[in-house]
Amino acid sequence: MKTELYKKKKKYLHNGKNDGFRKIQPPVFAAIDLGTTNCRLLVAAPTPHSFSVKETFSRITKLGEGLVTSGELSERAMKRTVSALKLCAKKLEKYKPEKVRFVATEACRRALNGADFIKRVKEETGLSLEIISFEEECRLAVAGCVPLIxxxxxxxxxxxxxxxxxxxxxxxxxxxxxxxxxxxxxxxxxxxxxxxxxxxxxxxxxxxxxxxxxxxxxxxxxxxxxxxxxxxxxxxxxxxxxxxxxxxxxxxxxxxxxxxxxxxxxxxxxxxxxxxxxxxxxxxxxxxxxxxxxxxxxxxxxxxxxxxxxxxxxxxxxxxxxxxxxxGLREGLLLDLIRSGNGRVVGKAEHEK
CATH class of the missing domain: 3.30.420.150 (Exopolyphosphatase. Domain 2)
Structure with a gap:
């Protein structure tokens, strides 16, 4: 993230109209944490030391319901989760984030059809999820909790x-x-x-x-x-x-x-x-x-x-x-996007979907 965004001296850009100049808005970042129980979205803009929340969303979808018995994600659980992710995608349309990272954890790691579900999510919502390791999950969760340490x-x-x-x-x-x-x-x-x-x-x-x-x-x-x-x-x-x-x-x-x-x-x-x-x-x-x-x-x-x-x-x-x-994880994802430049740059075509 360029330090110019954080300088006290405000930068302005001519807007092509008679009313002069408008303030440059900071970029927006977005993260999704899809767990075994919850689907969580966080949209935020960077501040000098952290981020300013633009929107949050959380829904209990119980994606992992029945997984222990069957070894697979059930159709009912996947439908509930896709429905929640469609809402996330709709909310993201409003903000057009510059960088995003959407992750799935234990349920998708363990399920035999976890990878197939990730493909289904892409087809039905346009969202690209990645299944992360538990080590990466721990790292991000701790990063999200640092302000409380x-x-x-x-x-x-x-x-x-x-x-x-x-x-x-x-x-x-x-x-x-x-x-x-x-x-x-x-x-x-x-x-x-x-x-x-x-x-x-x-x-x-x-x-x-x-x-x-x-x-x-x-x-x-x-x-x-x-x-x-x-x-x-x-x-x-x-x-x-x-x-x-x-x-x-x-x-x-x-x-x-x-x-x-x-x-x-x-x-x-x-x-x-x-x-x-x-x-x-x-x-x-x-x-x-x-x-x-x-x-x-x-x-x-x-x-x-x-x-x-x-x-x-x-x-x-x-x-x-x-x-x-x-x-935790969701906030860690956001901080990681802001501080290290990780994540996926969203192209114009994706914003226009």
């Missing part, structure tokens, strides 16, 4: 509980505040895969404990490799959670009358707060979860599955507090 702490443990998998990132922060990834882990437990493994409208107590144990079994080799507990004992680790599970728990804990990103993003939740929220969720009848403004019908059957995965992480690494991040 406490620069006085030397390590960050960032987790993302998705629909089909959970990613863990272990990062070191140097004295200049630079973040370096030192370890990444992905394991095949997410809110959809766990909820589908247990029939009904929620987990039994035994099922919940089984999920917690399974999560720990995936985390123990990662702990052995990176000695995270030693850093925790020194009070030198910040835990950050970026996922619908954590943001939902945050909003539920605050008893918000409706979901409010500004109240949730950056919220510090103690492990006691998490435990209390989990107990309240357990007691809440399914119909009340559906009606709850911060849970709703799309997450009612996923909330306890997310809590079980979260508890497994917290039990493994008893930091005592988690920072809630209503940001």
């Amino acid at each position: 406490n620069r006085n702490i030397r390590h960050a443990l960032v987790f993302d509980i998705g629909g089909g998998s959970t990613e863990i990132s272990w990062a070191k922060i140097d004295e200049a505040g630079r973040v370096k990834l030192e370890g990444m882990l992905s394991f095949p437990l997410g809110v959809i895969t766990v909820s589908e493994a247990f029939t009904g409208k929620g987990l039994s107590s035994a099922g919940y404990r089984a999920v917690v144990r399974k999560v720990r079994s995936y985390l123990e080799p990662f702990e052995a490799e990176h000695s995270i507990l030693e850093a925790i004992e020194q009070g030198d680790v910040q835990m950050i959670g970026t996922s619908g599970t954590v943001t939902t728990i945050g909003a539920f804990h605050l008893d918000l009358p409706y979901y409010n990103r500004s109240a949730v993003d950056g919220l510090a939740l103690s492990f006691d707060d998490l435990a209390k929220a989990k107990r309240r969720l357990e007691k809440l009848p399914y119909a009340e979860k559906v009606a709850h403004p911060c849970i709703g019908p799309q997450r009612a059957d996923l909330s306890l599955a997310g809590c079980a995965i979260l508890q497994g992480i917290c039990d493994m690494w008893p930091i005592g507090e988690v920072t809630v991040a209503d940001r």
Whole structure:
């Protein structure tokens, strides 16, 4: 990105009319994060230190529904997702972004027909998605969470509980505040895969404990490799959670009358707060979860599955507090586009579709 855009002296361009000159508008960038549960769009323009949001869109599509059983993306799930992506494409027409990057994660990585679905999306929406590795997913998620990292702490443990998998990132922060990834882990437990493994409208107590144990079994080799507990004992680790599970728990804990990103993003939740929220969720009848403004019908059957995965992480690494991040991969994509010039330049023909 050219630094001239950020100079205090404003640049103007003659518009060919008698009213003189118009201000040059900064370029617009766009990112799509297509996960196992959600489809998310972010459109933004660069600012001196970050970006200014022009438009956001998020829809629960449950693309990975039934994937564990069949090994493939179902027709119903693909139709829901294509419908959401068509809305994204329509929104993008208004902004004509200069550079874009649209990515798909675990569901498309795992599905036998994942590549075919990417072709279908291109044919039906005009959007070019790329299936990224879990390592790239971790890198981008951490990049999106950097504004929430406490620069006085030397390590960050960032987790993302998705629909089909959970990613863990272990990062070191140097004295200049630079973040370096030192370890990444992905394991095949997410809110959809766990909820589908247990029939009904929620987990039994035994099922919940089984999920917690399974999560720990995936985390123990990662702990052995990176000695995270030693850093925790020194009070030198910040835990950050970026996922619908954590943001939902945050909003539920605050008893918000409706979901409010500004109240949730950056919220510090103690492990006691998490435990209390989990107990309240357990007691809440399914119909009340559906009606709850911060849970709703799309997450009612996923909330306890997310809590079980979260508890497994917290039990493994008893930091005592988690920072809630209503940001992550999507924001990381945008920052990457702005700072490094990655992404695909959109041609005129694509804008005119």
